[in-house]
Amino acid sequence: MHWLLIYRYVLDITGIILLVLLYLYILTGYALVKPGIIEESTLGLISYRTAVAIHLDRALRILLLVCTTLHGLTGFSIVAQRLREKALRKAVTLLVHLSFTLVFMYMISIEYAIRPR
Numbered sequence: 001m002h003w004l005l006i007y008r009y010v011l012d013i014t015g016i017i018l019l020v021l022l023y024l025y026i027l028t029g030y031a032l033v034k035p036g037i038i039e040e041s042t043l044g045l046i047s048y049r050t051a052v053a054i055h056l057d058r059a060l061r062i063l064l065l066v067c068t069t070l071h072g073l074t075g076f077s078i079v080a081q082r083l084r085e086k087a088l089r090k091a092v093t094l095l096v097h098l099s100f101t102l103v104f105m106y107m108i109s110i111e112y113a114i115r116p117r
Contacts, residue, residue: 004078004081007074007077007078008074008078010070010071010074011071011074011075011078014067014068014070014071014074015071017063017067018064018067018068018071021060021063021064021067022064024054024060025054025055025064027042027046028046028050028051028054028055029051029055031046031047031048031050031051032048032051032052032055035047035048035051038051058111061111062108062111065104065107065108065111066104069100069103069104072100073096073097073100076096076100077093077096077097080092080093080096081093
């Protein structure tokens with residue numbers, strides 16, 4: 001299978017996951033600010049306590065980070081392939097991969113940073 005098809009597949013899958021996660025984070029964010037309205041409109045499914053638990057869940061944050069990184073990396077790599085000059089295309093692709101890798105490593109290091117007591 002050609003790598004461009006794999007990138008498009010990754011782009012589609014991560015896009016769906018990001019849509020669900022971002023909707024969940026926005027909804028639970030409103031539940032933190034206006035708990036009564038959100039709890040009522042979700043028929044009690046998202047209470048203040050549930051919203052806090054979702055926002056503090058490390059697994060969801062890491063999933064969001066991984067999906068965002070993969071989505072951005074594959075999307076910009078596909079766009080870079082539209083460049084006609086081969087050297088420029090390779091340079092932009094390398095820059096995209098390097099940038100997303102550095103941002104991902106920075107965010108993961110923040111996630112797993114040990115706090116002094």
